[in-house]
Amino acid sequence: MDxxxxxxxxxxxxxxIAASYQDxxxxxxxxxxxxxxxxxxxxxxxxxxxxxxCGNGDGTLFLLEKGLVPTGxxxxxxxxxxxCSKSDKIQWLEIDICNCPFPDNxxxxxxxxxxxxxLTDGMLSKVKREVDRLLKNSGNLxxxxxxxxxxxxRPDPADSRWNIxxxxxxxxxxxxxxxxxxxxxxxxxxxxxxSELINDKGFLTLQKNSDSxxxx
Numbered sequence: 008m009d010x011x012x013x014x015x016x017x018x019x020x021x022x023x024i025a026a027s028y029q030d031x032x033x034x035x036x037x038x039x040x041x042x043x044x045x046x047x048x049x050x051x052x053x054x055x056x057x058x059x060x061c062g063n064g065d066g067t068l069f070l071l072e073k074g075l076v077p078t079g080x081x082x083x084x085x086x087x088x089x090x091c092s093k094s095d096k097i098q099w100l101e102i103d104i105c106n107c108p109f110p111d112n113x114x115x116x117x118x119x120x121x122x123x124x125x126l127t128d129g130m131l132s133k134v135k136r137e138v139d140r141l142l143k144n145s146g147n148l149x150x151x152x153x154x155x156x157x158x159x160x161r162p163d164p165a166d167s168r169w170n171i172x173x174x175x176x177x178x179x180x181x182x183x184x185x186x187x188x189x190x191x192x193x194x195x196x197x198x199x200x201x202s203e204l205i206n207d208k209g210f211l212t213l214q215k216n217s218d219s220x221x222x223x
Contacts, residue, residue, distance in 0.1 A: 008160075010130055013172045014082065014103065016160075017125045021062070021083035024166040029063050029089070031165040031202050039151070039196075040069045043210035046192040047116065047149040048073040050212075054115035057141060059104045059134070060122030064090025067097055075116065080104060105133040112143045120151040123181070124173050127158075131174075135184055139215075148188060148213045152176050153206040154195065164202050178209055188213035 021028070052074045058067040061079030063086055070077040071094065078098045081087050087101045102108060104122070117138055123131060138148060155175025163171045178193055191212040198205050 008127055008158075008172065010127055013125070013127055013130065016170065016172055018082045018084075020163055020169045020171040021081075022085040023169050024163055025063065025083065025085035025089055028086075028165045029065070033065065035200055035203065036065060037069075039208070039210070040066060043151075043194050043196075044069065044149065046212045047118070047147055048075060050147045050191070050214075051075050051116035055113065056116035056118065057107075057109070057114045058118045058120070059107075059138075060119060060125075061090060061099070062086050062120075064093050064097070064099065066118065066120050067099075068094055070118070071097060078109075078114075080107065104137065105130055107137050107141060109141055111140050114141050114146065115143050116147045116149070117142055118149045118151075120149070121153065123150060123176060124153050125171070126174055127172075128174075131184060138185075139187070142215050144215055144217045146215045147191070148185065148215065150181055150185075150209070150211040150213070152181065152209050152211075153204050154178070154209045155206050156180070164204060173204070175206060176209075178211055181209075181211060182213075185213055187216050189216060 055076045058079045061067045061081050067077045067079035080100045080102045091099045153175050158174040160170050191214050194210045196208050
């Protein structure tokens, strides 16, 4: 699909479902953070981290509560508005993550929680370049994603009136994309609730190799 069309669809749909998203996923996502984000957060305590595609900000707040220093960014104006209302201790920015306004080597950790699932291959390549640029050497990357090997446009589970683009990935494909990173941990769980996509959920923590990308 055309990248601009995908970005416009994702932005518009999340603007429209921002209020219902929290009611649909807050408990499920909170449990996942408690159960599967610990490796990443333990490795980044006290460090600056970037939540790319932060949505309503709950994941970013979790990072703050765990002793990290997070920044949250998202393409959806409505989602960022909701996030801003939750904390003034976090910098929230409405941006396109294919082109982030931060200097090189700014962060020791980056989170992409279900964000890759709304990226075409071309967009993922651009986001990967941004991750490489922004992440310090030996920094850490957390990828949370719906597992699969195809893409589609489908009604969003939070509100079936609105369509959204989904791109599903396997752990192996993402490790190939991020080939200059080393796996630290991986967990996978089945869908728990009818409101979720039926796909398994993957939680992959990677560490940037010290000899890759820009010098930190």
